[in-house]
Amino acid sequence: MTTLSYTIGVLALQGAFREHLEHLQRAVAAADLAAYSFSLLEVKTPEQLAQCSALVVPGGESTSMSLIAERTGMLEPLREFVASKPAWGTCAGLILLASEIHNARPHQKALGGMDICVARNAFGRQLESFEEACDFSDFAPGVTAFKTVFIRAPVVSAVRKGADFVSVGPKKMHRPNVCSFQEGEKTLTSFDLVVKAECENTAPVEVLHSLPNGLVVAVRQGNKLGTSFHPELxxxxxFHHWFVKEFVVGH
Known part of the structure; x- marks a missing residue:
């Protein structure tokens, strides 16, 4: 009997990639995944990315991550990867997977893996970070009272439906933490800057979870997953176990 083998990569350019790898190591050791073989890989080069069956894009600093990806020749390979293969973006990773980033920074790039609009730093500064126990069992069986950690987290503000973006979440969203920058003689704020990327994902976008205040913090589009919080913390x-079963083995 042939054992199916999968390589799960974690983008290791910046951010909490080691914590994701540790959680994945524990997740794939579960008894219900014993029929499969898994390799876990820190991904820093296009050659390493090409080995992967699925990819996790971790939390960190989304602008730095995209600039490093561009400088190291990873940006286009990442765009090609997320156009077809399973990917999960957490916090900064969610921002990178989006097709539109609001409250963006100059020179920031998006990968366009999910046809969603994401607002950076929607919860404010790092001092306003928080934890919340969430019940995800309506889409992830058995994942209840899961401790979600939000650190300068983004939210999903709109999703593609047909030809248009449709707003999701509360009508009046908290204005995100913004910064100023110069563009020629003009002083702009990051709130004015929107970064866009082409998205080839034609699957319907599903809102998986909203906080009690209505802010959307987990979405799915086909074999792509995006979460505002840090499950690796x-x-x-x-949650990693569910991702492996649903997005890696399930695809």
Whole structure:
């Protein structure tokens, strides 16, 4: 009997990639995945990316991550990868996977893996970071009271439906934390800057979870997953286990 083998990569240009790898290591050791073989890989080069069956794009600083990807020749390979293969973006990774980034920074890039609009730093500064126990069992069986950690987190503000973007979440969103920058003789704020990328994902966008205030913090589009929070900072690998079963083995 042939054992199916999968290589799960974690983008290791910047951010919390080691924590994701540790959680994935625990997740793939679960008894219900014993029929499969898994390799876990830190991804820093196009050659390493080409080995992957699926990719996790971690939290960190989305602008730095995209600039490093561009400088190291990873940006286009990442765009090609997320156009077809399973990918999960957490916090900064969610921002990178989007087709539109609002409250962006100069020279920031998007990958266009999901046809969504994401607002950076929607919860404010790092001092306003928080934790919340969330029940995800309506889409991830058994994942209840999961400790979600939000650190300068983004939110999904709109999703593509047909030819147009449709707003999701509360009508009046908290104005995100903004910064100023110069463009010629003009002083602009990051709130004025929107970064866009072409998106080839034609699957319907599903809102998986909203906080009690209506802010959308988890979405799915086909074999792509985006979460605002940091599941790798919880002492619980159940969300990673669900990702492996649903997006890696399931595809």
């Amino acid at each position: 919880a002492d619980d690998c159940s």
